Amino acid sequence: MIEVRSLKKYFKTKEGMLHAVDDVSFSVEKGETLGLVGESGCGKSTLGRTMIRLIDATSGSVHFEGVNIMELSKGGMKSIRKKIQIVFQDPYSSLNPRMSVKDIIAEPLIVNSTFARSADRDKRVWELMDTVGLARRLAGAYPHELDGGRRQRIGIARALALSPEFIVLDEPVSALDVCIQAQILNLLKVLQKDFGYTYVFISHNLSVVKHVSTRIAVMYLGKIVELAGGREIFKNPAHPYTKALISAIPRPVAGGRDERIILEGDVPSPVNPPAGCRFAGRCAIKTSECEREDPELEEIAGAGVEGGSHFVSCFNSGRSAG
Amino acid sequence: MKNSEGKKGNILDVRDLVIHYELEESTVRAVEGMSFTLGYGETLAFVGETGAGKTTTALGLMRLVPSPPGRMVGGEIFFEGRDIMKASGEELRAIRGEKISFISQDPMTSLNPVMSVGSQIAEMVVLHSGLSMRESRARAEEMLSLVGIRKERMGDYPHQFSGGMRQRVLIAIALACSPALLIADEPTSALDVTIQAQVLNLMKGLKERFDTSMIMITHDLGIAAETCDRVAIIYAGRIVEMADTESLFTEALHPYAIGLFNSIPRIDDDRDLLDALPGLMPDPARLPQGCPFHPRCAHASQECENSAPGLEDVGNGHLLACWLRGKRNSEVGSVAQ
Numbered sequence: 001m002i003e004v005r006s007l008k009k010y011f012k013t014k015e016g017m018l019h020a021v022d023d024v025s026f027s028v029e030k031g032e033t034l035g036l037v038g039e040s041g042c043g044k045s046t047l048g049r050t051m052i053r054l055i056d057a058t059s060g061s062v063h064f065e066g067v068n069i070m071e072l073s074k075g076g077m078k079s080i081r082k083k084i085q086i087v088f089q090d091p092y093s094s095l096n097p098r099m100s101v102k103d104i105i106a107e108p109l110i111v112n113s114t115f116a117r118s119a120d121r122d123k124r125v126w127e128l129m130d131t132v133g134l135a136r137r138l139a140g141a142y143p144h145e146l147d148g149g150r151r152q153r154i155g156i157a158r159a160l161a162l163s164p165e166f167i168v169l170d171e172p173v174s175a176l177d178v179c180i181q182a183q184i185l186n187l188l189k190v191l192q193k194d195f196g197y198t199y200v201f202i203s204h205n206l207s208v209v210k211h212v213s214t215r216i217a218v219m220y221l222g223k224i225v226e227l228a229g230g231r232e233i234f235k236n237p238a239h240p241y242t243k244a245l246i247s248a249i250p251r252p253v254a255g256g257r258d259e260r261i262i263l264e265g266d267v268p269s270p271v272n273p274p275a276g277c278r279f280a281g282r283c284a285i286k287t288s289e290c291e292r293e294d295p296e297l298e299e300i301a302g303a304g305v306e307g308g309s310h311f312v313s314c315f316n317s318g319r320s321a322g
Numbered sequence: 323m324k325n326s327e328g329k330k331g332n333i334l335d336v337r338d339l340v341i342h343y344e345l346e347e348s349t350v351r352a353v354e355g356m357s358f359t360l361g362y363g364e365t366l367a368f369v370g371e372t373g374a375g376k377t378t379t380a381l382g383l384m385r386l387v388p389s390p391p392g393r394m395v396g397g398e399i400f401f402e403g404r405d406i407m408k409a410s411g412e413e414l415r416a417i418r419g420e421k422i423s424f425i426s427q428d429p430m431t432s433l434n435p436v437m438s439v440g441s442q443i444a445e446m447v448v449l450h451s452g453l454s455m456r457e458s459r460a461r462a463e464e465m466l467s468l469v470g471i472r473k474e475r476m477g478d479y480p481h482q483f484s485g486g487m488r489q490r491v492l493i494a495i496a497l498a499c500s501p502a503l504l505i506a507d508e509p510t511s512a513l514d515v516t517i518q519a520q521v522l523n524l525m526k527g528l529k530e531r532f533d534t535s536m537i538m539i540t541h542d543l544g545i546a547a548e549t550c551d552r553v554a555i556i557y558a559g560r561i562v563e564m565a566d567t568e569s570l571f572t573e574a575l576h577p578y579a580i581g582l583f584n585s586i587p588r589i590d591d592d593r594d595l596l597d598a599l600p601g602l603m604p605d606p607a608r609l610p611q612g613c614p615f616h617p618r619c620a621h622a623s624q625e626c627e628n629s630a631p632g633l634e635d636v637g638n639g640h641l642l643a644c645w646l647r648g649k650r651n652s653e654v655g656s657v658a659q
Contacts, residue, residue, distance in 0.1 A: 040514055182584075182587075186595045210589050250522070251588075262519050262523055263516045
């Protein structure tokens with residue numbers, strides 16, 4: 001459904017070029033959820049926005065149902081946007097505080113002149129509110145009167161208004177408490193089942209990503225370092241960064257846990273990144289090769305006990321972290 | 323330097339603490355009768371959602387609830403045997419920072435942006451220890467290296483550090499006077515997981531080294547399980563369940579605690595849908611009659627609507643505030659495995 005090829009997004013800064021997304025390629029299949037996981041500043045949100053052309057790419061292509069949307073005209077882009085939507089992280093700043101719930105959900109329908117009669121439009125708004133579990137009595141309320149969970153439901157209803165096929169979910173539950181988070185995650189899953197949506201789910205929370213994703217891509221400093229099925233990547237992580245990331249999650253269980261891998265240092269700056277593997281500076285199994293050359297994302301043979309392909313960009317992934 | 327050497331019993335004893343925020347139109351009942359004790363050298367977790375009253379309780383322990391609108395309505399707080407509720411301003415200033423230290427959630431706003439980190443640590447030492455400036459700076463250098471920051475960075479300012487490093491600086495400040503009690507309010511919530519792992523590891527090591535007692539406020543059950551000896555689950559300004567980590571994580575009893583466990587996605591389970599608790603935490607300005615959880619509880623009875631259950635021992639020090647206390651959790655619905 002979506003083919004991303006060699007996508008790059010650089011930002012100019014005073015110190016030099018910031019490589020937010022650096023030569024990333026992957027595809028998303030119809031009806032699946034691709035999880036994009038990584039720590040702050042790894043470029044996952046920039047990737048999510050660049051791939052649907054909310055910001056223009058530096059280079060690379062994104063084919064949506066066979067059409068390269070990077071080359072589309074403004075008009076062509078507008079018609080394809082109906083099929084592509086995004087839900088933002090912050091349900092506090094992504095909703096216009098001066099618009100009522102009903103107006104926010106109706107806006108995409110008005111902008112795209114979907115309905116000739118306002119009665120039909122209203123009907124669609126009621127339908128959307130029912131779908132996402134917002135009581136109709138809240139139609140006249142303003143965002144500030146509602147809690148975070150309800151606001152996020154408004155953001156989801158707005159994204160669904162034009163019956164899209166593909167939705168980028170950018171940290172949709174990060175601002176929410178666990179109980180509300182569970183309600184929203186369930187809603188997203190049920191909607192996908194009912195309407196066949198394709199999702200890219202961006203999050204820093206590995207447990208959440210594992211829960212919702214068919215496949216997971218792990219990002220580090222603008223690159224995808226590992227890509228595999230959700231169960232596979234947790235069972236057989238191959239990249240040392242993925243291993244450290246999984247090991248770092250505090251487990252809500254009593255007593256014993258495996259020895260934790262603790263990474264030294266911070267994520268280096270994405271401005272003028274050094275040659276070689278981006279992770280080399282914090283890696284326990286690096287070799288001199290890692291400092292000279294940047295490993296490509298390649299399929300590993302023999303893995304994939306959980307089915308599907310498993311890609312990793314590491315020269316030494318066959319070796320254990322010791 | 324050891325704080326708890328030869329000391330038995332409790333460093334902190336809190337009884338029926340009630341803290342309200344009195345607004346023009348309503349009274350926000352942030353803390354509604356909180357009672358707990360903390361042993362010397364022990365780490366206690368406060369787990370709960372936004373607005374449960376965790377931070378207000380922590381601030382209340384140091385009498386730092388902003389007033390107005392905050393008001394310490396009632397209760398007693400004994401810290402090392404002294405009644406904090408009756409302490410004078412001067413006594414409180416001597417306790418804060420020296421005996422009780424606080425690490426806040428946000429390392430970006432709790433440091434002074436126009437003061438070097440070395441001076442910020444030294445300032446703390448000068449104020450509380452009576453050491454000279456030179457000695458205090460030496461102590462600051464020592465603290466920085468303890469938290470893994472090179473002493474060459476003494477003269478650097480907060481903006482020159484990353485989030486994880488700033489949190490380390492806060493930890494250095496908090497521990498500079500070897501406090502007897504450290505209150506950490508979501509110390510790693512603003513950090514990425516790999517950095518969180520570094521900071522938690524560091525805190526654990528330093529806590530042992532200084533033998534500090536600690537209250538860890540968190541919304542993350544994983545952090546509570548891994549860093550704390552005992553866990554208190556807080557809902558609508560009350561402790562609804564409190565037990566040692568082992569028994570709470572193997573057999574949570576309160577329907578809210580069970581609901582919390584079931585609503586978190588875990589990397590070791592493959593459930594399709596999560597068992598989300600219905601509804602929301604009640605508005606603390608309009609708490610329901612009876613047990614504050616009853617409107618969301620699948621097992622609520624008439625009794626739950628009429629009166630709020632007290633926190634009682636259901637065996638082996640496992641405390642529970644629920645009218646179902648006699649029943650096993652298998653009858654109530656257990657934690658999904």
